[in-house]
Amino acid sequence: MTETPAQPLQIPVHPPIFGKLIVFAAPSGAGKTTLVRHVLAVMGNHIAFSVSATTRKQRANEINGKDYYFISHPEFVQKIENNEFLEWQEVYDGNFYGTLKSEIERIWQQGKAVIFDVDVEGAFNIKNIYPQNTLTVFVKPPSIKAIRERLIGRNSETNEMLEKRVEKAVFELQFETRFDIVLLNDKIDEAKAKALEIVSGFLQHKPEMP
């Protein structure tokens, strides 16, 4: 896969972008991390990433505090008890992931919109909590075969985890019609351009006055 370097972009954002939330969800391997990173590289002046907490193992290319807060299972449970999560899920057996309320507050304090990379259920939960201000984007892979190939190419999973992710992908693909927008990630450059178009369109959209 060849990637085009991101060019910083100053989009004419009509205020307020304050309070806006953009949720990217997709089956594992569909390419949402790649697309979210691209949006952030181009539009980082206006948007920041909600860093989730997780109990899963850190991958070699991941940075603690940037990609995730990698924490232990007891620490995760403690945060649930302290009511620190906006939402959380056991996305894969034994692997917990959660959106921290403090992340959203931190980003809103910077006057930026928040972008999330969560699973399908997490996306619906965030939309339920902030129905007016949230855009949900489903990143759709061209096929299950492509998901499998991309996960193999990413070389991040054991065989067992790969099968679990493919199995869950088949399940999650049923939910695309419940998203605000479906973004097909077939050719990466086209998908990146489309992701920017979707996000900048949403940021420029003025919410209706009550």
Ligand code: ADP
């Ligand atoms: P996700 O976050 O949805 O699990 P990633 O963004 O990590 O997915 O992408 C999974 C793998 O597929 C990565 O190795 C990524 O470089 C690759 N990839 C992403 N989009 C495409 C695409 N359109 N064509 C081919 N490979 C892709």
Ligand code: 5GP
């Ligand atoms: P991965 O292990 O590939 O980084 O992520 C596995 C899945 O967990 C992905 O679908 C990802 O979007 C999801 N995920 C990551 N963070 C969160 C979170 O905070 N909440 C929820 N519900 N899902 C998350």
